[in-house]
Amino acid sequence: MSFDSILIIGAGLIGSSIARAAKSKAGVFTVWVADRSADVVETVERLGFADGVAEGPAHHFAAKADLVILCVPPAKIAEVAAGILPVMKPGAVLSDVGSTKSAMIKAIRPHLRDDVSVIPGHPIAGTEFSGPEAGFAELFENRWCILTPLDDAHPDVARLSAFWQALGSNVELMDPDRHDTVLATTSHVPHLIAYTLVGTAVDMETVTGDEVVKFSASGFRDFTRIAASDPVMWRDVFLSNREATLDVVERFIEDLTALKRAIRWSDGETLLDHFAKTRDIRRRIVESGQDEPNFGRDD
Numbered sequence: 287m288s289f290d291s292i293l294i295i296g297a298g299l300i301g302s303s304i305a306r307a308a309k310s311k312a313g314v315f316t317v318w319v320a321d322r323s324a325d326v327v328e329t330v331e332r333l334g335f336a337d338g339v340a341e342g343p344a345h346h347f348a349a350k351a352d353l354v355i356l357c358v359p360p361a362k363i364a365e366v367a368a369g370i371l372p373v374m375k376p377g378a379v380l381s382d383v384g385s386t387k388s389a390m391i392k393a394i395r396p397h398l399r400d401d402v403s404v405i406p407g408h409p410i411a412g413t414e415f416s417g418p419e420a421g422f423a424e425l426f427e428n429r430w431c432i433l434t435p436l437d438d439a440h441p442d443v444a445r446l447s448a449f450w451q452a453l454g455s456n457v458e459l460m461d462p463d464r465h466d467t468v469l470a471t472t473s474h475v476p477h478l479i480a481y482t483l484v485g486t487a488v489d490m491e492t493v494t495g496d497e498v499v500k501f502s503a504s505g506f507r508d509f510t511r512i513a514a515s516d517p518v519m520w521r522d523v524f525l526s527n528r529e530a531t532l533d534v535v536e537r538f539i540e541d542l543t544a545l546k547r548a549i550r551w552s553d554g555e556t557l558l559d560h561f562a563k564t565r566d567i568r569r570r571i572v573e574s575g576q577d578e579p580n581f582g583r584d585d
């Protein structure tokens with residue numbers, strides 16, 4: 287059921303975390319890693335969590351691997367998939383971890399093969415850090431991993447689900463458009479709001495940059511953690527999930543305007559009602575065990 291050999295393309299936070307966990311948790315015998323950056327390749331060699339490392343497309347590993355997982359930035363996934371699919375072993379599985387799904391699936395459709403299963407995926411697990419040194423094997427524990435298969439009934443879907451479960455994740459299958467709508471609400475727009483808010487605080491003429499740093503209350507500090515996330519990745523996320531992001535942003539602006547109005551007219555009841563509802567969501571997240579553990583790391 288498990289995969290004997292896997293190739294991870296893109297050895298950053300997510301790719302290196304999968305590579306670190308694959309042997310110890312999922313019983314994979316051979317873990318190969320490829321990255322287009324010579325610096326990343328050198329770091330992976332030094333850290334020693336892979337059985338083989340290649341700079342570039344790694345066709346020699348792709349020809350042997352049972353599972354190839356693309357862990358490159360969202361805008362590169364379709365291009366890398368198109369390059370690797372023709373050289374993959376018959377019967378192998380190709381997956382990815384990209385934060386958006388529909389645009390990528392549309393772009394790879396012309397490159398599909400009958401004898402390679404393509405099963406897009408997205409672990410809802412990460413941090414604001416990037417690169418191979420930021421990865422860790424426990425990243426996926428008690429997190430969700432969403433798979434958006436082209437064919438839900440294909441036996442390889444159960445095989446890939448079992449792989450993610452072995453890494454500690456709960457797996458859910460979802461339609462790609464639904465995935466993009468849900469994630470626009472729970473992840474993409476929250477990041478956009480954090481990027482906006484931190485920018486606003488820094489631009490306020492009445493408050494100096496030093497004061498923002500010195501007197502940052504913990505609420506603002508939480509936003510700065512999110513707003514420190516990788517600029518390239520998040521540019522790609524917004525550009526590849528435009529429609530769903532814009533829908534949620536529009537709704538957010540309406541709701542913000544309603545709260546602004548309640549403050550202007552001293553409508554405490556509206557504010558209280560709203561804050562009570564949002565506090566309840568927080569309680570449900572904590573109860574579900576989805577609150578972010580930091581595995582002993584400092585933020």
Ligand SMILES: NC(=O)C1=CN([C@@H]2O[C@H](COP(=O)(O)OP(=O)(O)OC[C@H]3O[C@@H](n4cnc5c(N)ncnc54)[C@H](O)[C@@H]3O)[C@@H](O)[C@H]2O)C=CC1
Pocket residue numbers: 295296297298299300301320321322323326342357358359360362366383384385386408409410411412413414415416417418516519
């Ligand atoms: N950062 C996060 O919290 C999460 C990220 N993701 C997804 O995971 C993917 C990777 O994100 P991170 O690991 O955070 O990024 P990262 O920046 O840490 O790593 C990406 C790696 O891909 C390499 N790369 C770029 N283009 C390449 C190419 N054409 N061929 C080979 N290697 C290439 C880069 O050199 C880099 O080492 C993205 O698609 C992102 O949407 C999913 C869940 C969480």
Ligand SMILES: O=C(O)C(=O)Cc1ccc(O)cc1
Pocket residue numbers: 384385409410411412413414473512
């Ligand atoms: O660090 C955080 O707060 C995150 O939200 C991590 C994250 C980033 C991107 C994803 O597609 C999934 C999870």
